[in-house]
Amino acid sequence: MQGLTGRYEDEITALLEETTHRMNLFKDRIHEQQECELVQDALQKLNHQHQLEREQFIERFQKYKSDCEARLAEIKRASRARVDKISDDVRKAKDAVIAKQDKAQELERELARLQESRAGSDADHEAELRRVMDESRAELERKGAVFTEEMRAARTEAEGQLKSLRDELLGQVNAAESRENDAKTELSAANDRNAQLTEELAHERESRALLQARYDKEVVALSGLRLQHSAADGEAARLRDEVARLTQANEELEKMIRDRGDEYAVKIAGFEAQNKRMTGDLRNSAEMMISKNKEIAQLEDELEQVKLSLEESEKRESSLAAELEQEKEKAAALASEGSASDELVSQVKAELDNVRRQLDETRERLQATTVSRDKFEAKAVELAEQLADSKEGQTRTDTDLATERATVAQLQAKVEQLDTELADSKAEAVDWAKKAVDLGDNITALKEKLALEREETDALRARIAQTVQTGDARASDAVKRAEALAAQVDRLGVELREAQEATAAAEERVTAIEAEKEAEIAQIRQEMDQAAKDAASAAEKAESTIEGLTEDNTALKTDLESTTARMAELQDRVSSMADSTDSQVTGLEERVQTLLAELDSKHSQLELSLAANGKADRELASLRDTVAAQDERIAEEQATVGKLRAALEEAKAARASDLEALREEMADALDEKDRVHEEKLKAALKANDASAGEWQTRVDELEEKLKMMGQAAQEAATAAKVSMNETMDQHEAAVARLEKDHRAALDKLEADLAADKEAALNRLGAEHAAGVEQVMATMRAQQEEAAAKVRGLQQVIAQAEATVESRDRDLLGLQERFDSLMQSHDALVVTLDDAKKRIAQTAADGDATLKEERVLFQQRLADELRRAQEEIEVARSEKDAEIDRLTTDMENLRYDLESRYEELLAQYESERRDFDSRPPRQEDLEAIAELEQMAAEQQQVMGRLRREIEYYKRELVNREESYNKTFSRTPNVGVIDPLGRSKPGSGSAGQLPPLNLGGKTTGGSQRIGSARRGR
Template identity: 25%
Template sequence: MSKKISQLTKVIHHLNSKDGDRDFDMQSMAGEYESEIEQILRDAADRVNAFKQQLETKREDNRIQEVVKELQAQHDAARQEALAQFEAYKQRTKDAETALHKAAEMKMNALTGQVDTVRQELQQRMAELNALKESNHSSSEAQRKALALAKRETEEAVKKGNKQFNAMLAERMGMEDDLRQQLEALQARLQTASTDNSSRAKEIGAERKQWDAQRSALVQERQQADAAWRLKVDRLLEELESEKENGARAVELAEEREQTVRQLSEHKAAMALRLDNAEASLQRKTDELSGLAKSLRAAEAQVDLLKDDLLTAQQEVQRNAQRAQRAEDTAEATHTRLEKLQATFDAEHAEWRQQHTESTSSAARQRAHLQDQLAAALAGHRTAEQRLQKCEKELATATDELAKTRESNAQLVSQLTREQSAAGDKGQQVRTLEAELSMTREQARADFAAAKAAAAAELQAKLAAAASQFERKLDEERGQHEQAQQELRQQMREAIAAAERHSIDCQARLQDTHQQAMRRLEGQHAEALGEAEQRATAAREEGQAKKQHVAELERQLRQVKQELGEMRGQKDQLEMQIREQADSASSSQQTLSNQLAAARAKQAALETQMREEAVRGAVAAKVEQYQAEMRRLKETIQEQGSAERAQMLQDFQQAQDKLNAEWATKVDNLSQLHERSSQARQAEAKAARQDLVHRHQAETEAAAQHHQAELATALEQQASEFRQALEEAVTRHKADLAAANARLQAAEQQHTQQLQATVADWTATLASTKEHAQHTQRVAATAADKRQAQACQELQRGYEAQLGRLRDDLAAAQRSVQTMQSTLADLTSAKQYVESKCATLQAKLGSKTQELQDTVGDLNMKHAAASAAAEVEHKSEVEAMAEDHEAAISALQDEMAAAAAQAASQYNQLNERFTVLSARFDARESRAEDLELIAELDATVKSQAGELRLLEERLAQMRGELLLREENYNKTFSNGGAGEKALAVDKALNAQQGVVDWMLKSSSKKKLLEEQAKNRRTTSFKAAR
């Protein structure tokens, strides 16, 4: 800088000292310095702006990452909460099932204990009964009766219990069948509902393919608008964070937020309108392509018509070629016949010459004999010559006709060739048109494919994210719904199966218990009967032993009595007293024993009856109690099962209703969107249809006019060409006939001359041989007469045969002439046919023109009616769309208001969370690595601050230097010379003041930078932790 200043000072001194080219040098130097100053300032501003843009980009990226992390955390929290709720529901269901199993097991254990208690009481009663039976030895019959009665009563009780159990079992089975039927009905309803849901899902999936393409673009635009809104909200949040101490900006921020919401809604509506316009343009392009396809099809139809006309012309040319071929075949046959006639004539002429030679030789030998017949021979010769001349004339005529026929055939062939070449040219034109049409079709298809591919690519690019997101959501919701349904079904099936297993187990246990009790009762009854019989037998044996003992005692008593009777004499009084005492004692003893036995029997019977009645009552009471417990258990199980089933069905119905409501809401929203988009598309389609109808009418009229003009031109051209060809053919045929006649006359004259020369030769020969004939006439007069007669006869026969052949040839020539005349008549008829065909085509052209005019009139009328109907429908649709648009705008405003409220609440939550986290962060304990990192960051900040200070000082020096240069320049060039440029110092000082101030940094910006550096250190510290 000092060097430049010194140079500038030298330059100024040199310029002041010089007066020659000072102005020029100073102006160039000033321009260079000004450009250098502007370049320096521009580079500095660009660098500063780039650095600022990078800083803002990085800050935006950090904010976006933080927002994404927060949204991901919220999504994870919501997902975890939903999973926790689902797990809690599953746990509640499992707990209820476990409680039901535990209650059932407890009741079964209680019933089992009661059964065991009843069994023990029964065993005790049976023991008591056995004891009573053992104590009642003397009353066996009563015991048997009592036992039989007890057995009958027990059997009756067992039968009654079995009947009651069977009735209860039948009732239970009926109830189970009813419950099973109800369960099957519920399952059928559930299956029907699931089928309906699946069919509805399929229908929605089928419809989704239709309106996904429409919705995805809107969703993408909405996502873009939401992203822009989020960015704006983030910016607003940043402004709130940076200016949160300023409470006065709250109202302005709210207004800006509302304005942003309005702008977003307007932007969203504009995006929707742009989307609709894009779809309308796409539809218009599609309609234009369809119109081009229709015009291509019309051109193809026109080409097909031209092909049909060309095919008709080719068929006509083929018929003419066939006729020419037939004429050529006839000419060839005529030529063949003429060749045959010529060969026959040559053979006959050679034969005649030979005969003439022979006759001449014979005439030379018989000259005298032939002189009388010379005149006749000459007359016959003349006749033969005349016939020969006539045959030659006919031959010449036939030859001329053959030549004419060949020439006409050649002309026809050339005409056919020209017509084929013309047809080939037309075919080439048609092929050219077809090639152009195919090229146009391929180009249109390529354009259509390109447009379609571009539109499809754009739509695919727009729809990919939204469609995938919607499909993921739909699949997740469907999966959750199906999973919930499957879990509910599984839980219902498990609960029902558990209840059925529990009821079957209870029934089996009850049946087993009943059977075991019956078996035990029967066994105990049989054991009691056996023991009673054994005891009765023992009692009988004991009675017999007692009777034997009594008998033994009576025998001993009798022995004592006998001994006392022996001592009666001595002690009569004593014996009488003893007898009286013994009789009285025995009678009293017997009476007492009988009374005691009867009392004991009555007491035993009463006790047995009472005990049996008590046992029966206890058994009946226990059975009734057991049955009542069973009924209560059954009712409890049924109630619990029905309650659980009702609860499960209610939960399932609520979940299904909730899902159905959500689906219905989504379907209604989507159907509304689809209706709006379809209405917009219908309006665009109607407008495009009107445009297409107008274009189609114009194109139809133009095509009809063009087709009429082309058809009339083609018909006139074909008719003129055909007339010209026919006239040329007739002219050529006439010329050929004239030339053939001339050639025939010339050939006839030449042939006449040749015949005359031949006759002269023959006359000379006859004259030379006359003398020889006269000399030999006399010699061979007789033989000559005979031979002459034979020769005359042979000549007559030869002449007659030759005359017949010549007549046949003449007839053939006449037939060939008739054939040529018929060919000429055919050509004339063909000319008339072509003229009639031209007239018919002109009439058809007129009718087609009239039909086209009628069709155009009908189309105009239909178009007018369709236009009126379309206008009415368009008005109604516009009104409906306006109402829908107003409703959509109100809904969007409500949604945006709700979103703004939600954003405000989220901001408050985030602010509170940030406060809590800040408090937690401030209250954290520092670690060694954190302190080292903070030290490193502080060192980095200090080094950057030092570099920043150096840059500020350097910029301040540059600014001072520049100001000094400008001041020196203004002082030097402020004398008002011509062409001089004086700079304003104030303007120069304020020219880049904003850039220099930003580069120098104000105190508030420094504080903001320090806060940002602190935040970055905090973020890096968190990341490090």
């Protein structure tokens, strides 16, 4: 038993020691496992980061790939659209040329038809043409010569004035541009000085030790800069004076242009009026001839339009060729862009930027080419382009100003940074920085002023350009109209000269003495009838004038009911108008009576001349001159009546303007009174507010005193509160009193306003009633006078009618003589037949000439069409070749881009594989090996510990139960120290307590140990 006990104790001791050792190892391995988990987490993080980087790289590559594909698709789409547009333009041009050819053929057929119809109708209108030519030859020659000379003189004068005006304007524009260039030079010098100042400030930040010396240097530089800016201010003042001078010069130039434009308008109006008079004279004489000539002119105009359309098609072809050149340049730019995409992925973005810059430069070169091409246009276009260039220069100047503002802003930022750095060390540096900021503000203000002045200069130039363009347009229109009229007059003169040469012999015989007498007698009769008609029309016009005056007076009554002031002035104007009307009517009556007296005298002279047959010719000639003079006088009388009517219209307009002015003055007076009352009311309110403010100020002062008293002595708080309440009551009472005074003042003001308004209305009503009564009385008197004058005119008209009837009876005798003269006129018919033959010959010659010209025109038209067709074919072939070349270039570019894409994709795959299979670093391998070794050791230790712990747990339970059953009846067998070590014969710590077994413990222990060893 003792041997079993000792063996058991030894086993227990060894078990406890081993358990303790294994527990320590277990703790160490748990710690190592935690470290291994941390290492694994780090490896997972590295792997995750690697995956993220890989995904980002793939995403960037996909994005670049999509951008390249989108760019390629856009280039293809733009090129195809451009090619389609060019093809459509070529097709449209071809269709237009074909349509114009058809139209030209149709016009030729129409011209042939009209020529045939004209040849058939010439025979019917020869007699009418002869009469027309006889009547209008002399007048047309005279008027045509005078008008041609006037038009030539006016054209020469207009060209000289226009040339001088353009030279003067160009001189002023060049002077303004030179001054602007000087200002730009000075501004660039200021920019250089600002850049130098920025560099000096940058050098100051480099060293703290040289701060004071550099500060002194900057102070000197700032003083110089102030002087420079003062000089810049003086220059700005000079520029403002120059702008003012330019503005004044522009105003004078505009005034001169306006005056000359008015002169041109007057001359053109005179020319147009003369042209209208001449056209009216020609309309009655050559209507049939002009109608035929119009048809031919229309055909010629249509042919001219065909020519113009052909020229436009040629211009269109040239523009299409220019567009093809642009397409070539764009294709070259695209090819350069495609070749640039062969670089590495990291450089693709920079290359795309370079391609964009190249495209921008190409556009700028195209714009420069367009500008250089436009320089060969007309002078007006050159002037507009120069102004546009000056505007672009102004834009660049504004850009420079913006850059300078940015520089000044940077300078301010730097100065503020320097202030921050030197705030603790140098107070003077802070002051200097503030001065620099103020200087920058002054510079900014100066630049803004300069920008405003430049804007004003641009506006001035725009107005000058617009004025010049308007003057040029008017002058060119006047010159064109003058040229057209001169050409028309020359053509008519040529035609008349040809007709004159063809009918020279006939005219000599037709204009014989007998025909002249016959014409004079007929003209006398017509002039007598016209004189009677003119007298009747003059009477009717006088009656209509008087009726118009009556109607005007009635309308004046109606209008005067709404007027309120200035009746005296209106009455004077109406009286003056009535006096002028009376004087004009009196003059008209005197002129009518003078005309009747002259008619009587001429009638008596005519009777005397008829009695004396030998003197008939001279009397008829003198009578013709007299009738012509009477016609002129009648025309003067008609002009006088027109002037009278115009005077009446002006009087009506003046009356309407006066009434409107009176209404406006009345409204202004009422508004002024309302404004005065409103100002009084505002003043009262302001005074009320001021008094309320004074009371509020007093209340605030009392409250402050109460607070001070409360702080000084706490005991007097109750008394101060009572005093404050009393003060507030007083304030409320005062406010109530002020409000009451305010309401009373408002009521008083309203009452005064109502009283003043009522008084003004009463006064105006009284003045209006008095004025109306005066005007009515005046108008009644004028009506009575007008009625008396009308009665007198009616009597005069009755006398004139009786005189005309007597003249008609006298003209019957003249008619008998006219019949005898007509018999002698028949002898001249044979002569007219000869003239008719010559006219027919002239018409035949003209038809032959016209046919020859038509054949030549058809030949020229065919040549032009053939040349246009050839040019279109050449352009079409060139465009087809260009389209094929562009298509080929696009395919090559697409192939290159696709191959480049495949290469980049293969490169990306290779780099990705290299990244995935990249060799690790040596330190990473060593760390991973150490960590794996530590993890393996920890795993082994942990497994062994787990097994041992389970074993020892089972062993302890089993041995404790068997020991208790064997050696004791009680469950407590003593205290076991699992950390102690049991040794025979030693009582050190860690042994099991000795068992009380009658001195047999040692032998038993030895037996247990030997038995254990035997096992």
